[in-house]
Amino acid sequence: MSQPGATPEPQGQVSDAVRGNWVDHHAPAFARPYLRLSRADRPIGTWLLLLPCWWGLLLAMVGDGQARWFDLWILAGCGIGAFLMRGAGCTWNDITDRDIDGSVARTASRPIPSGQVSAKQALAWAVAQSLVAFCILLTFPPAAIALGVLSLLPVAIYPFAKRFTWWPQVFLGIAFNWGALLAWTAHTGSLGLPAVVLYVSGMAWTLFYDTIYAHQDKEDDALIGVKSTARLFGDAATPKWLARFLVATVALMGLAVVLAAPRGEILTLVILIGGPWAMGWHMMWQMRKLDVDDNGRLLMLFRSNRDAGLLPVLFFAVALLA
Template identity: 75%
Template sequence: MTGENQTPEATGQVADAVKDNWVDRLAPSAARPYLRLSRADRPIGTWLLLLPCWWGLLLSMIHDGQMSWHDLWIFVGCGIGAFLMRGAGCTWNDITDRHIDGSVARTASRPIPSGQVSVKQALAWLVAQALIAFCILITFNWASIALGVLSLLPVAVYPFAKRFTWWPQVFLGIAFNWGALLAWTAHSGKLELPAVILYLAGISWTLFYDTIYAHQDAEDDALIGVKSTARLFGEQSPAWLLRFLILAVILQVFAVIMAVVGASPIALLLALCGSWAFGWHMHWQLQRFDPNDDDVLLRLFRSNRDAGLIPLPFFAIALFV
């Protein structure tokens, strides 16, 4: 059987992985199930975890009007930590959801339900990723270390949220945007109000993009009794997405104003342009939203990497103005 004719089940590939991703092409065969467990073949989650970290770091630097070589390490450390903790979180999610995943077409090919990795092997992999991430965390200040340890609570709770609430995306947002708090504090040594507002903006953004994502599984989720905002909103999803868009932009604007107000007017204008462009991209997504087209839904969800990247050059330039 040629590689072109093999099914995802035969090759171990995950159904919704990025086509021709580096894991399937380059990773050693023994490592592939573990990397797939960590979603290394689907990097969008790492980006969505990382980008609020970089928002928080840059705005904290603008707020203080200071930068150091350690900030470069915070920038790099957040990148490595996001990859590791996203992997650990996804591993934990797949352990807790292994019975549900086997009943959903999009997730049945994941390593645990497909039999590529046992639960014990997955637990060992989870611990290994978390320990390496902790080694990075302890190079930061004590306040950010405490925040990093505290972040384990929402990470642990999130996989169970869809069993008891129609709003599991809120729990995902709480976990995925924690980096805005942590990176701000890693630079400044203290948690301040602009970081909290930025964190809330990130949660609103998560409600936006993960509601889009959840529409892919709405029918399967209804059959097995799993809750989501996609199921809750139904045909009203576009109206709710617009609300989340507006809230995310307003909150980010407030965070920017509070963080940058002490800098020059040009710096403030630049940073606000970044937030406006962020909102424009979300509006672009909303105009193309089609709850009945899974390909469109996945493409829009993945495009949020670009949405989250858009403010960064504006923030970075504002730092030097």
């Protein structure tokens, strides 16, 4: 029951949505269920999809020393595309998980299990978002377009991964960091080794933050038989595995920087290395704050990875201007 004088929660609000978000308070009522399907009320996922794009683009620009007007469109196009494809992917995830979500406390309030939209309406929404994203993709070079189309495969597979593997976070990492490959290729016209190494670094980062996130659902997941790295590692071993993912993230991003940096430009290399170094310290801070039994703390730490991922963006941008 609400306390006297308290502001009532908006009708249909998802349990883990950001309080006071624009969808629940300002979006037209007819659009709210669809925006909730897209997680527009929980923007962290868009950031986590977008940031590897910006890493790849900026590192490519620093590597070849070229900054063109078209790069501004790649920067913006990746932002719009990340919002749309994150929305399409989450909608597809909710369609495939509609029966599971109704059995999990944190997800039972999502639009499909709560009856706000039907599965058919959700599918039409996923297709609409994908088509608009595809129109943006068509403005990129041919190799980047091919990569963008190929990215649909891991996006389609991911929702089913937790049914057949204890490592669904690997499949999430494959999908969520694809932008590092795409944005690098959009700038350079072809895929390069630094982008591939950066991509694998992003996958390690995804294993880090999504293992933290998955601990919120470990009890419900155990009851319904859903697999995750949080359940695989357990409470005791999770910090050790997070430390391994941290080291892999920093080491691989550092290697990508070394491979991409212009030869002989020591100052540029030092600034670039600051990106993975600062990100590593942020991830270390998350580990110090970790409490796998405090869902509020877990959600806060998961969301803090927006800031962790922005740190390399800052250093790469400074290196470009140096």
